[in-house]
Amino acid sequence: xxxxxxxxxxxxxxxxxxxxxxxxxxxxxxxxxxxxxxxxxxxxxxxxxxxxxxxxxxxxxxxxxxxxxxxxxxxxxxxxxxxxxxxxxxxxxxxxxxxxxxxxxxxxxxxxxxxxxxxxxxxxxxxxxxxxxxxxxxxxxxxxxxxxxxxxxxxxxxxxxxxxxxxxxxxxxxxxxxxxxxxxxxxxxxxxxxxxxxxxxxxxxxxxxxxxxxxxxxxxxxxxxxxxxxxxxxxxxxxxxxxxxxxxxxxxxxxxxxxxxxxxxxxxxxxxxxxxxxxxxxxxxxxxxxxxxxxxxxxxxxxxxxxxxxxxxxxxxxxxxxxxxxxx
DNA sequence: TCGATTTGACCGAT
DNA sequence: ATCGGTCAAATCGA
Numbered sequence: 001x002x003x004x005x006x007x008x009x010x011x012x013x014x015x016x017x018x019x020x021x022x023x024x025x026x027x028x029x030x031x032x033x034x035x036x037x038x039x040x041x042x043x044x045x046x047x048x049x050x051x052x053x054x055x056x057x058x059x060x061x062x063x064x065x066x067x068x069x070x071x072x073x074x075x076x077x078x079x080x081x082x083x084x085x086x087x088x089x090x091x092x093x094x095x096x097x098x099x100x101x102x103x104x105x106x107x108x109x110x111x112x113x114x115x116x117x118x119x120x121x122x123x124x125x126x127x128x129x130x131x132x133x134x135x136x137x138x139x140x141x142x143x144x145x146x147x148x149x150x151x152x153x154x155x156x157x158x159x160x161x162x163x164x165x166x167x168x169x170x171x172x173x174x175x176x177x178x179x180x181x182x183x184x185x186x187x188x189x190x191x192x193x194x195x196x197x198x199x200x201x202x203x204x205x206x207x208x209x210x211x212x213x214x215x216x217x218x219x220x221x222x223x224x225x226x227x228x229x230x231x232x233x234x235x236x237x238x239x240x241x242x243x244x245x246x247x248x249x250x251x252x253x254x255x256x257x258x259x260x261x262x263x264x265x266x267x268x269x270x271x272x273x274x275x276x277x278x279x280x281x282x283x284x285x286x287x288x289x290x291x292x293x294x295x296x297x298x299x300x301x302x303x304x305x306x307x308x309x310x311x312x313x314x315x316x317x318x319x320x321x322x323x324x325x326x327x328x
Numbered sequence: 329t330c331g332a333t334t335t336g337a338c339c340g341a342t
Numbered sequence: 343a344t345c346g347g348t349c350a351a352a353t354c355g356a
Contacts, residue, residue, distance in 0.1 A: 146333060148348060161347065165332095177347090333354070342345080 131191040133181065142196060144176065156182045166198035173197070 143165035151158045157180035164172040174196045181187045 145331090147350095149334075150346065153345065159346085163348095175347095329356105331354105331356095334352080336349105336351095338347105338349075340345105340347090342343100 129191060129193050131189055133184075133187045133189050142174070152179070155179065157185065164196060164198060166196075170198040 144162035145165045145167070146160055146162050148161035149158050150161070159177055159179040162176045162178065164174040166172040174192065174194045176190055176192045178188050178190045181189055
């Protein structure tokens with residue numbers, strides 16, 4: 001409990017209120033910063049700030065709706081709210097990360113008591129854990145193998161258990177648990193335990209996200225495509241196994257950009273099924289291959305310039321159509 | 329056929 | 343005794 005004497009005498013804030021306050025202060029500061037960068041014409045920075053602001057509001061709403069860890073747990077797990085004085089221009093991992101915590105030094109202890117006096121079991125905590133809320137639970141760029149599912153007491157939706165696919169071949173001990181939020185069933189809360197030690201560990205949460213919210217389950221599950229570059233990063237061909245979006249869009253983009261299986265008019269393309277967008281400028285330093293998983297994810301690493309150019313290209317060429325495929 | 333998923337059993341922590 | 347996390351046999355599906 002934090003008490004202050006100003007501006008109102010003896011105002012004590014619970015940790016929940018304190019975190020909420022910090023989120024709102026952060027959002028306010030980010031909005032101010034957004035105003036400055038927009039007036040300077042720095043739209044690339046603006047995009048990252050908009051993402052952070054939205055994330056801040058999402059966090060605040062999450063706290064208000066009770067999707068926040070109890071105070072005891074928060075204290076023991078050393079939750080670190082986003083620091084308002086540590087704003088960076090670089091875009092955050094994802095707008096969809098509505099909450100996270102760092103559980104270094106997690107303390108193993110007996111059951112704790114909640115506000116109604118009933119005991120609640122402490123979550124399993126290993127050396128490192130964090131969580132994120134997302135409409136797409138399979139969006140972190142890692143290969144996972146499901147090994148269990150349980151109905152959890154007082155929860156509407158079951159919890160699924162995943163381990164890294166490289167547990168046995170590479171000894172990677174990373175696991176995650178995924179559960180729909182009771183009050184926001186369109187969102188999945190994914191809690192990660194441990195860090196990847198497998199050779200895929202260079203993969204990070206995708207920075208580039210194709211929003212499949214409006215796609216049908218069949219469209220999403222059938223989506224699979226690959227982008228292939230030649231040595232100087234100009235696109236040479238695209239391998240596509242299943243379309244993601246409607247034939248109307250596919251035909252439109254095919255006629256603009258492809259001849260059979262080959263693409264010619266863009267140096268860099270991103271596919272949403274057979275639909276493709278991309279900037280005309282070559283983008284140096286990109287890997288020779290980028291594969292999008294069946295959920296429509298792509299990892300561009302820190303290449304936010306590439307992301308920005310692709311979005312710009314998409315908006316210029318397809319206007320409102322891009323709303324369906326973008327992203328962060 | 330083989331890798332992934334499902335699901336009831338098992339087990340340790342509470 | 344209960345709960346949550348994991349195991350592993352059965353099943354699925356590409």
